[in-house]
Every structure is written in structure tokens, then in C-alpha cells.
Amino acid sequence: MKRYINLYKAFVKQSVMSAIAYKSDFIVWSIVSIGWFIFNIVFYNLLYSNVSTINGWTKPDMFLFQGFYFIIDFYIWGVLWQNMKALPLKVNSGALDMDLIKPVNQRFFLAFRIFRWNNFNSFLLGIAIIIYAIISGGMRITISGIVLSIFSLIFSFILIYALWFSSMCVVFFVGRINNIQHFFPGFRQFWKVPQHFYSGLVRVGLTYIVPITLVTTVPAQFLLNQKDLILLGVLIVASLISLKISKIIFNFSIKKYSGASA
């Protein structure tokens, strides 16, 4: 574990040089992050000028919830995106060979090798809006709430990684699929609203079968002192099962890979 933490620190250090080299990319991503952030503020201000609550969520609650959405967006676009985008290219070109022979866990290397500071703004904006929501809403934040929130966020990250990586393994079976890296990020829209907004079978499916709505709802709820340990349990179980399944899927998929040297 310590070895992988040190390795990841090295990856992050290297990425600083990349951020300095690709300044324009950093600037454009910053504009995109800030643009979406401003739009979300405008949008939810608009909604709450018409209603006082939406399925029990007040405006400060929703802004706090959006803060977690932005933090997870940083994880999607800054931590995972470049790696997931590179995978189909590596598989189709045979360049995956070089990654597979490295003396490190293959899935870790493929999913976390490249870190991008481009979207760090999303993380900062997420924290900023959470703080703003707490102050404007007069919320009482507890230490246990913060700890459980961070704890559940870790499992949110695990679930997202496992599901996205599993979906990317399709490239081992399908020759050309230029948009596969966009497939899973598209599902962000489902966790952009709280789990309580869904109803019926859709809510059941997105809570207990593929619990992607929990990645934002559970951490936000803990910070709001709405301790739902059942949903936390679902999130933990789902993320661990998904992690195991992603390992099985990858080990099965890699057998289809012929490589450049084979």
C-alpha cells in the first residue's frame, strides 16, 4: 500500500511539469469548470426562486450537494479521464504491452498513471460552495459528519473507478470504438441530482442495483447530519463488489489482447 501511495505521489509530481507545459489546456479546462460552476449557481438560484424545497432539499442543501458533485467531477476529469481516454488507443495500437510488463498492479497503472491539474479548479470550487452553503444555511457541522462524509466519498471514488474501468474493457472485444471513454462520464448526470429526486423502479435501480446516485447523495447527507447508514452500507458493498468484478472483467478481457509483440 505504501509503495503505491509513493508511486502515486511521483505521478502527481510529474503532472505538475505537464501542467506547466500545457498551460493553454489548463486555462481552457479552468474556463470550462468555472463556466459550469456559474451556470449551476444560476440554475439552482432560478429553481429556488420558484420553490422553497425540492423533495426536502433546501437551497443551501442543494448547493452543498453540488459541491460534492464538483469534487467528484475533479476526480473524473483530473484523476481518471486521461487514463481512460488513453486505454482504447493503447489497446488498438499495441502500446499496452509497455504498461503490462511494468512491475506494478496493471489496473492501478492503467487507471491512475496520468494525473491532470487542469480540473483542480473543480475541486476548489466544490469546497468553496460547500463552505458557502454551510455558512448561508447556518448549518451545524459535526466532526463525525465530516469524517463520515470523507469516508463515504472514498467509496464513491472506488465505485466510479470500478464501473468506469469495467466499461472501458469493452475495447478489448470491439475493434474500433472511439467514444467509449465518454460513455461512463455521461452517467454523471444521474448523480447530479440527489437520490431522493428519483422515484419508483428507477430509484430502486439507481440506489440498490447500480447505486451511482449514492456517490454524491451519501457524502452530502452525512455533512448535513442526515445519517443514513443503510445507504452508506449499500455504497460500501457496491463499491467493493464492483471493484472485484472490475478485476475479473479485466483479467478476462486481457486474454483477448494480442499486443504488438505477440
Place this chain on the structure above:
Amino acid sequence: MKNNLKKYQEIIKISIKTSLQYRVEMFLWLIIDIIPMLSMVVLWIAVYSQSQVISGYSLEQMLSYYIIGYFVRSIISVHIEEYWVEEIRKGNISFVLLKPFSFKAFSIMEEIAWKFINIIMVTIPIIIIATQVVDIFYLPSFIQILTLLTSFLIGFAIDAIFSFFVVAGGFIFNQAHSLSHLKWMLIWILSGAMIPYELMPVWLKNISIALPFQHVYNTPLRLYLEPNTINHYLPTLAHSILWILTLYIALKIFWKYAIKNYSAVGN
């Protein structure tokens, strides 16, 4: 002229065959494009549980806006930049630039082919299914159909021009995928795809109306949802044509400048 047409005809034929071969990609775009609409529907249903009318929109009107809007976007949206930005970075675009036809025309023909197959295999079947589930569709008159087709063509042209701006950016910047996300963000926010213009703050609405993004979503959508807007379409049409000309000239200048920055193995 005849030779050129024959060239592009062949490109379309090959692209149709390619799109039929890579059906998985098409199916994925369908899901990627439909999810935002679904999430907005869920959100608005939750909002309308608290209020019957919001800024003059009933729930049915709001859902019509997003569901019909999805079909408008599926017809108009252009994804050229998704593929070519990466090809430029790898230097693979060289072989296309050396061919005896315009790269832009080649890309447009490919996109039209994909769009054609997508509409036949995906959009039309979904419309048929949707008509059985929701009662928001109607058969437009002949004049409306002509106006809608014009509007779709204009929206497609504007979206394509912005795509080519991103592709041109790929010649200058090593990591140009962020430009693709910038284009996507500007279109989704300023075209009315995220929220109707009537719900926007005045400053945002004025910016959106002044810019050309309205023509890739709001204009064709209004022409369908509010048939009487056809009577006042001419000023909107003039606005769109002016923007197409302006953007086209800007693209020509930018493209000429950008391609000078391009270098690849063997060039």
C-alpha cells in the same frame, strides 16, 4: 464540379458502410446524448411536485421542451472534433490533408453519413416509441417541415463550424480535447438546451440571443413547439445566415493560420 460531386458521393457511401460496421459507437452516442435529457426530466418532475407553473411553463410544457429538444440535438449535433483532434495529435491527419479533396468537406460528408444512419436506425424508432408513451408530438404542415429542415441545416452548419474551430485548435495545442469540452459547454448553456431562454436571467438570455448558439437548439425547437413562430422566422433566419457567414470567414482565417503550425513525421 461533376467530378467533385462524384468524389463526395463515394465518401458518403463508404462512410455509410463504416457507420453500419461500427454500430456500437452509434449506440453509445445515443446513450450519451439521451442521459442529460433524462436527468433534466427527473429534476423538473421533482421541482414541479412543489409548484404547478414555473415562469409560465407547466410540467407538460417543460417535459416537451426537453424531450423534443433531445430529438432536435440528435439531428443537429456534430461530433467531428472528437475523432480528428486525436488524429492531429498523432499526426495521422496528414494522409487526409494530402488527398485531392477538402478535409472539411470530407469530414462533413462523413458526419452526414453517420447522421443519416443514426436518424434511420435510432432517432426515428425512438420517436415512434415516444409517440406511444407521451402525447407531445404532432405531424407538422408542409411549410413547417420546410422551415424546420432549413433550421436544422442552419443548426448543423453552425455546430459544424464550431467543431472545425476545435479541430483547428488541435493544430496549435497539443492537448486540444479541452476545447471540445468548451464547445460542448457553450452549446449546452447558451443554446437553451439546459434551461429555456424564458427562465434565464436577463443578462444570460441577452447573450444567448445575440450569439449563434440559439440556432443549434432553441430556434428549431421553437419552430416545432410554437408553430406560429414561423410567421416571424425571417429575422431569425437573417440572424443565423449573418452568423454563418461571419463564423465561416473567421474559420477560414483561423484554419489557414492553424495549419501552418502542423507538423508530422515526413512533413
